[in-house]
Amino acid sequence: MKHLAALNKYFVKYKWRFLLGMLFTAISIVFSVFQPILVRQIFDLLEQNLKNYRMLSDTDLKTVFRSGFTKTLAFYGLSILGLALLSGFFMFLQRQTLIVMSRYIEYDLKNEIFQQYQRLDLTFFKMNRTGDMMSRITEDVSRVRMYVGPALMYATRTVIMMVMIIWLMWEVNPRLTLYTLSPLPLLALTIYFVNAVIHKKSERIQSQLSNITSVAQENYSGIRVIKSYVQEAPSAVHFERASEDYKKSSISLAKTDALYQPAMALMIGLSVILTIFIGGMQVIGGNITIGNLAEFVLYVNMLTFPFFSIGWVASMIQRAAASQQRINEFLDEKPRISDAPDAKAITLKGEVHFSNVSFIYEHTGIQALRNFELTIKPGQKVAIIGRTGSGKTTLAQLLIRMYDPQQGRILIDGTDIRDMKLSSLRNQISYVPQDVFLFSDTISNNIRFGEPAADEAAVHQAARQASVEKDILQFPEGFSTMVGERGVTLSGGQKQRVSIARALIRNPNIMVFDDCLSAVDARTEKEIIGNLYAYLEHKTAIIITHRIFSLFAFDKIIVLDEGGMAESGTHEELLSQNGYYAELYARQQTGEEESVNGSFS
Template structure:
């Protein structure tokens, strides 16, 4: 139960649901377990009065006796019916409180997990599979809900019912009670050993279920690649192997679960045999009445479901414990990127400085930057150029604190960015990433994601500045067009421009464009650059690219190679040095001339 103790805070939060549920459960059981007492009285009444009826069967008292006797039996019958109805009513209230409580806890737990996902940094998401993360917030939470709802409800009902019934049985005849309950120790040992097996197998099953979810998610996301390389059959075999492992583990767990019901029925059968045999001997010896024997048989039958539910409840608790352990491990994860206790809120103007920054990706060990220095004055436009893997995108991710450098520091307006609140820092830097991601929503909402309070006019202006407004208006539903998952209904260039519009609508003092024009044609690129030149007039901008924008006048251009600055200067200065930049420019100009001649 140590893993499930993490849920105690929710029981405290919903204490009134819990306490009322316990009260309704107790009242329902009281009305239920006192019905056999009425049955005992009926049997004793019958035993006593049938002899009397035989003695007066020929007298004038026969009819009055029959009327009184029938009325008494009717009273007892109605009493049993009334108790059954009241027991059912309070059972209904019990479910309305405890099961509703479990749904509230499920809601809170899912939100807690989702908020933890939002807090964790990029390194966590690179080290964990999407399917496993999805499984924790769906399957694992669902199994935990079964513990805080049905398992708790039936466990409470079982314990209270067993306590009351055993107390009532003991008050009638302790000897018969001991014989009736003698199979319980064997039952407890069975439950103990089988539960340990179930817990181990449940952990394995949850892990395999996460693997299946991950495999399916990767195949759905990469379906175009799978079809392009005709890998449908190998992908299906991969999924089949994962499903086969899950199926075998589930069957193994089902076989273990199957031990419970026969064990329960065996114990109940033994209890009934002991009750009838020993009880019969007690009746013969005159220690108890026939009504007591009938009462005991009814109590044993009433214990049938509690006995049976012990195994079922224990199985649910073990599965919930395995799931809650996975949830706890996740919730205990601490983000490496977080606010310091004294984090400040400031307005950023745009002066950026990288001082001797070195950074190595923790999940790969690749060193992206080495002793990197760069100073950008407020309002300057800086281009960062280099080969793939030279560390260009790392600059942008360090600036918005997706990662922190192992050495050196980054300052904005003289403030170490680690001393600022994350939300303040990121709200004042507009970042257009290299990997475009659009949500399965309308184009309007995808652009508005950059500034949730933006109006329609601002959205259209941002789209116009990104040179995508005409494309959007040509779509069937214009800005209300739903782009599909990851923007699948748009071309690569259209997705990039919508992403640019999302960045432009925020209108901050600092903007970072990470190779966000790689999928647009030359004419559109020229148009976007012209719009950006006017838009960025008074802003600090970092444009990361593998191409040279000769139409854009940069205050500074730096060339990166293996995480170091190998060239720095203006366009004209770099051309005059005849280095990497000049070579790249010559190749680019030659390629453009070839396209024009074609």
């Protein structure tokens, strides 16, 4: 139960629903357990008046006696019916409070997990699979809801009913009660051992379910690669193996669960036999009445559901505990990138300074930057060029604090970015990533994602500056065209330009473009560069590219190699050094772009 303790805050939040649910449960049970008392009185009444009826069989009072006795039985019958209706009504209220409460908790828990995912840094997402994260916010939360709803409701009902019934039985005959309940210790022992097995199997099943979800998600996302390489059959075999493991574990758990039902039935059967046998002896001995025996039999039958629900509830609690443990693992994660206690919002002008920055990716151990130094003055345009893995993208991600460097500082306008509020920093820097991502929404909303408050005119203007407006207007629905999952309905170049438009619409003072023109043709590239040159006139811009934009007058060009600055200068200065940049420029001029793409990124 230690893992489920994390849910106590929700019980406090919905304490009135919880308390009312407990009250309605208790009232419903009170009306239920008093029905056998009326049955006892009916049997005792029958026993007492049967002799009198026989004595009056030859007199005129027979008819009067029968009429009065029939009315008495009718009264008792209506009373039992009334108690049953009242019990059912309060059971309805019980479900309306406790089950509805469980849905509220499910809603809150899913939102808490999602918000936690939003807070966590990129390292977390690189270390955990999407399918596993999806499984925890869906399947695991559903199992937890079964605990805060049905399991809690039936557990409460079981405890209250058992306490009340055992108390009433004890009041009638303690000895018979002890005989009737003698199978309980064996039942408790069975539950203890089976629960331990269920908990272990539930943990394994949830882990395997996450694996299935991850395999399916990866296959759906990479379906074009799978089809291109004709790997449908191997993919199906891989999924089948994952499903087979899940099936075997689920069947194993089902077999364990199946032990509960026969065990409960056996215990109830033994209790009924003992009640009838011992109770019959007590009736013969004159210690109890036939009505008491009938009352005991009814109480034992009423205990049938609590006994059966013990196993079911215990199983749900064990599964919920295993799921909540998995959920807690992610909820307990602390984001490594967060606001400092004294972080402040600052209006950025555009001066950027990388001071002796070194960075190592923890999950791979690869050193992306080594003692990197770079100063960019407000309004300057800087190009970053280098081989694959030289650290270009790392620079961009460090600037917007997707990661923090292990050594050195990054300053904007003289302030360490770790002393700025994350939201303020990222709101004032537009970043066009290398890996373009579009949402399953309209083109207009994908562009407006950069500035949700922007009007349609601003959306069109941004699309025009990114040289994608003409392409969009050719679609039947124009800017209202749905792009499909990850923008699958658009070409690579169109997706890149929509991504650029998304960044331009924010109109910040600092912009970072990470190889965002790799999928466009030369004519479109020239048009975009022309638009950007005018747009970026008074802005600080960092452009990461594998091509040389000879039409773009960069104030500084940086060539990275193995995380350090290999060359630095203007276009003319770098050509005179006859290094990487000069080699790249020569190959580009002679049309050897394929060779360049293999050496640089």
